[in-house]
Amino acid sequence: MQHKWDSLSQEQQAEVGRQLTVYKNGVHEIIPEAELRQKLVKSIATGVPLKIKLGLDPTAPDVHLGHTVVLNKLRRFQENGHIIQLIIGDFTGKIGDPTGKSVARKQLTDEEVKRNAQTYFEQFSKVLDKEKVELHYNSKWLSSLNLEDVIHLSSKITVARLIERNDFSNRLSIGKPVSLHEFFYPLMQGYDSVALESDVELGGTDQQFNVLIMKYFNLITDLSLDEKSKIEKELFEGTLHPKDAKIRLGKTIVSMYHGEEAAGQAENNFKEIFQKGALPDDIPEIKWTGESRVSIIDLLVELNMQASKSEARRMIQNGGIRINSEKVLDMHLEVEIEEGMIVQVGKRKYKKLRIM
Known part of the structure; x- marks a missing residue:
């Protein structure tokens, strides 16, 4: 049985419109939108x-x-x-x-x-x-x-x-x-x-995280429309730096799923590690059972911090490897393994060595 729009009460019509507005918000495309509307009409009319x-x-x-x-x-x-x-x-x-x-x-x-x-x-x-x-x-x-x-x-x-x-x-x-x-x-x-x-x-469409920060504020976060509009306006005017917008986006997401306290800790951790260069407190430890002296290339591969020797060489050339916070510039470096040595790849990968 086809349920028609004019068979609904004013309250039911308003509910169809309200739900459709909610579902359209932040959606790339509805195929076809008229069919979704008709299904909502039927659902609200029948209670199914x-x-x-x-x-x-x-x-x-x-x-x-x-x-x-x-x-x-x-x-x-x-x-x-x-x-x-x-x-x-x-x-x-x-x-x-x-x-x-x-x-x-x-x-x-x-x-x-x-x-x-x-x-x-x-x-x-x-x-x-x-x-x-x-x-x-x-x-x-x-x-x-x-x-x-x-x-x-x-x-x-x-x-x-x-x-x-x-x-x-x-x-x-x-x-x-x-x-x-x-x-x-x-x-x-x-x-x-x-x-x-x-x-x-x-279904979803693949999107790049850094292309339009606002897409992720709209699609992922539970911020109010006023808050989202304010962020978008400030980004457009240049009064809000994209880096600061990303920090707020990250804090909002952590808060949604893990609470305000965890969000605050994550923000402080980000600022200490990625902005001030401090070491994180929770560096994963790994037991080292290999030689006491090893090439930096072999060390990175054996620690599974780089997938291959060629990738390790490229990372060293790009300045992305540090031993105990000191940048490694020589890809032929021979590393003396020490208790508590910290190996860092990029800004996010750390491992602390424990000698067996």
């Missing part, structure tokens, strides 16, 4: 909540700030009484999401997927009320598809349509390979929505 889906592949063990953009939007739907469907892509995670990649993403093993997925739900609870979230694993329905089902599903879309995706077309344009199995990823993503009868699906 919408099913809002977010799919996440456990390609890494931790949730990052990019996730909080869509998680915060899910919270808005949750606050209005709608059903949140979180899908852990334990099946699609083994395929590898090609989104935004210039090369195919590494396919994960069952063990890697399960290990990463274990941490997700608890981290989601920083944003969402986990007691009111449906948690699903897409292997439940995708692993039961047979070849006939897969062929039938793939007949619903053309290769030309798939190649329109930037991730595929960009790779093809520069001669990078696209494997056939990657084409099935977006098909399975769509099938997740079918299996759960979802009404709305949320």
Whole structure:
């Protein structure tokens, strides 16, 4: 039954408008917006909540700030009484999401997927009320598809349509390979929505953190509109330095998830370490069982502070290596290992050596 706008009371019409305004705030695009509006009309008229889906592949063990953009939007739907469907892509995670990649993403093993997925739900609870979230694993329905089902599903879309995706077309344009199995990823993503009868699906677009600070104030933080407008105005006028805006952004985010006290500590820690050059108090310690004298290149690699010797050489050339706060300029340096020696890479990586 089609529910029409004029069948709603004035209060219900106002509620549709209010919710739509909330969902549009900070959103790049709604496809199609008219359909979302109609679904809200039906939901409010019948009292039946919408099913809002977010799919996440456990390609890494931790949730990052990019996730909080869509998680915060899910919270808005949750606050209005709608059903949140979180899908852990334990099946699609083994395929590898090609989104935004210039090369195919590494396919994960069952063990890697399960290990990463274990941490997700608890981290989601920083944003969402986990007691009111449906948690699903897409292997439940995708692993039961047979070849006939897969062929039938793939007949619903053309290769030309798939190649329109930037991730595929960009790779093809520069001669990078696209494997056939990657084409099935977006098909399975769509099938997740079918299996759960979802009404709305949320997704994110990749954004660079340093391009528009204001996007992250708008998308991630819970600051009021007046506070956000003031920050934007001050940035535009030049009365607020971007560096100070980043510090405030970081403090606001920490405060949201860990409290005011932790935010204050994080701000002080940032100023002491990154602005004054002080050493952090919580430097991770590592037991050194190697030779008492080792080349700086080998030391960095053995400590897993650089992935390769070539990367270690480049970091030394760029002035990014310090031993006990002294900059290393000689890539042929032989280091005498001492108890409590602190090795620093860049501004964020530290290790303290304990001699065995």
